[in-house]
Amino acid sequence: xxxxxxxxxxxxxxxxxxxxxxxxxxxxxxxxxxxxxxxxxxxxxxxxxxxxxxxxxxxxxxxxxxxxxxxxxxxxxxxxxxxxxxxxxxxxxxxxxxxxxxxxxxxxxxxxxxxxxxxxxxxxxxxxxxxxxxxxxxxxxxxxxxxxxxxxxxxxxxxxxxxxxxxxxxxxxxxxxxxxxxxxxxxxxxxxxxxxxxxxxxxxxxxxxxxxxxxxxxxxxxxxxxxxxxxxxxxxxxxxxxxxxxxxxxxxxxxxxxxxxxxxxxxxxxxxxxxxxxxxxxxxxxxxxxxxxxxxxxxxxxxxx
Amino acid sequence: xxxxxxxxxxxxxxxxxxxxxxxxxxxxxxxxxxxxxxxxxxxxxxxxxxxxxxxxxxxxxxxxxxxxxxxxxxxxxxxxxxxxxxxxxxxxxxxxxxxxxxxxxxxxxxxxxxxxxxxxxxxxxxxxxxxxxxxxxxxxxxxxxxxxxxxxxxxxxxxxxxxxxxxxxxxxxxxxxxx
Numbered sequence: 001x002x003x004x005x006x007x008x009x010x011x012x013x014x015x016x017x018x019x020x021x022x023x024x025x026x027x028x029x030x031x032x033x034x035x036x037x038x039x040x041x042x043x044x045x046x047x048x049x050x051x052x053x054x055x056x057x058x059x060x061x062x063x064x065x066x067x068x069x070x071x072x073x074x075x076x077x078x079x080x081x082x083x084x085x086x087x088x089x090x091x092x093x094x095x096x097x098x099x100x101x102x103x104x105x106x107x108x109x110x111x112x113x114x115x116x117x118x119x120x121x122x123x124x125x126x127x128x129x130x131x132x133x134x135x136x137x138x139x140x141x142x143x144x145x146x147x148x149x150x151x152x153x154x155x156x157x158x159x160x161x162x163x164x165x166x167x168x169x170x171x172x173x174x175x176x177x178x179x180x181x182x183x184x185x186x187x188x189x190x191x192x193x194x195x196x197x198x199x200x201x202x203x204x205x206x207x208x209x210x211x212x213x214x215x216x217x218x219x220x221x222x223x224x225x226x227x228x229x230x231x232x233x234x235x236x237x238x239x240x241x242x243x244x245x246x247x248x249x250x251x252x253x254x255x256x257x258x259x260x261x262x263x264x265x266x267x268x269x270x271x272x273x274x275x276x277x278x279x280x281x282x283x284x285x286x287x288x289x290x291x292x293x294x295x296x297x298x299x300x301x302x303x304x305x
Numbered sequence: 306x307x308x309x310x311x312x313x314x315x316x317x318x319x320x321x322x323x324x325x326x327x328x329x330x331x332x333x334x335x336x337x338x339x340x341x342x343x344x345x346x347x348x349x350x351x352x353x354x355x356x357x358x359x360x361x362x363x364x365x366x367x368x369x370x371x372x373x374x375x376x377x378x379x380x381x382x383x384x385x386x387x388x389x390x391x392x393x394x395x396x397x398x399x400x401x402x403x404x405x406x407x408x409x410x411x412x413x414x415x416x417x418x419x420x421x422x423x424x425x426x427x428x429x430x431x432x433x434x435x436x437x438x439x440x441x442x443x444x445x446x447x448x449x450x451x452x453x454x455x456x457x458x459x460x461x462x463x464x465x466x467x468x469x470x471x472x473x474x475x476x477x478x479x480x481x482x483x484x
Contacts, residue, residue: 056333
């Protein structure tokens with residue numbers, strides 16, 4: 001037996017050792033490359049996901065469906081109770097609907113009076129969640145829309161109720177949404193009605209904490225949290241959730257989006273606001289609007305005369 | 306005879322890849338997208354360790370490196386680092402496999418536990434050194450413990466389902482002939 005061992009070592013020892021060395025070099029090289037030039041490797045990762053995940057899709061859809069059916073079936077057992085709850089909620093909702101309709105009309109009237117221009121370009125692409133991050137350490141999902149649908153890194157993703165995360169990593173057919181609960185997620189937010197700016201810091205829990213609040217004593221549980229649009233990360237005014245306090249006294253956010261079951265996500269097209277860079281000239285612009293083929297030199301004089 | 310062992314060798318390698326793909330697929334299913342406060346076992350790692358200790362030739366180092374680089378990429382981990390640690394760990398186990406062959410299962414389990422613990426700590430340490438976002442330590446340790454708990458199941462499962470046993474002296478002879 002001992003002879004066999006040494007025999008096999010003699011046979012392929014150096015070759016195996018060389019192979020091992022090459023493999024280790026490749027792996028550590030890949031890690032260092034990722035550390036140094038992260039965007040390039042992340043793009044490569046997006047391409048790998050783009051190749052692998054859609055090929056799983058034919059199997060994922062039925063398995064997902066089956067599991068969801070089983071879960072739904074379990075909930076049939078308390079269907080009566082649920083029905084009662086839903087009726088009660090529906091009553092409340094009707095009252096709220098009336099209020100909302102009145103407010104909407106009033107809002108439209110006021111906007112009309114003030115001649116306010118809302119951003120008309122905020123449209124969305126809807127995608128289906130194909131896969132999640134697969135590990136308990138990262139919170140992200142993969143959508144079935146990608147570069148060919150015009151998805152761009154950094155756009156906001158919402159479900160019907162609130163903000164879910166931001167696009168980070170776009171492949172040809174898929175894109176990855178890093179959820180607000182991921183430990184690398186930082187979102188600038190505004191807290192209404194006190195109007196304070198803060199930062200929503202993901203920490204791998206269901207209700208992420210809020211950081212950098214100026215006056216924490218002005219917050220009340222139930223305050224609404226919206227995106228602030230600071231830093232041009234997101235369009236301002238997207239609903240995120242409500243302020244709560246955990247037993248330790250830390251301010252957290254109960255997210256409005258239904259994180260238990262993310263199925264369809266809207267990716268908001270956001271082309272960013274145009275920034276005004278030059279301070280503006282005091283004298284009239286060199287080319288006045290409405291003049292056909294103006295001579296730029298004596299344009300102003302001609303108009304004055 | 307040699308023909309048969311050769312085809313069996315490649316069949317078992319294929320089975321290893323297929324089982325790993327299946328586990329990855331189950332992990333990627335978007336069933337629960339809210340953050341969990343617990344971590345399940347890393348079954349692919351347990352499988353790789355169990356097979357390396359039993360039949361090293363079924364899981365060559367290239368295959369392990371490939372599988373774990375793919376998991377790194379798919380699971381949003383720093384690419385290459387965990388794969389490198391897994392390669393180091395499995396190579397250590399591989400070099401000990403001949404001596405582990407004669408020992409009992411608890412001894413094997415203990416060796417695997419020590420190796421995996423060192424790998425996990427090394428990974429955390431390297432990530433801290435490179436100032437990368439680390440996974441929460443207690444989640445990582447929980448995953449380690451769960452992997453170790455699952456290890457006997459994986460080991461016996463692969464023994465009964467796929468016939469991955471420790472080599473008996475007769476097998477070694479056949480192998481030596483083949484080579």
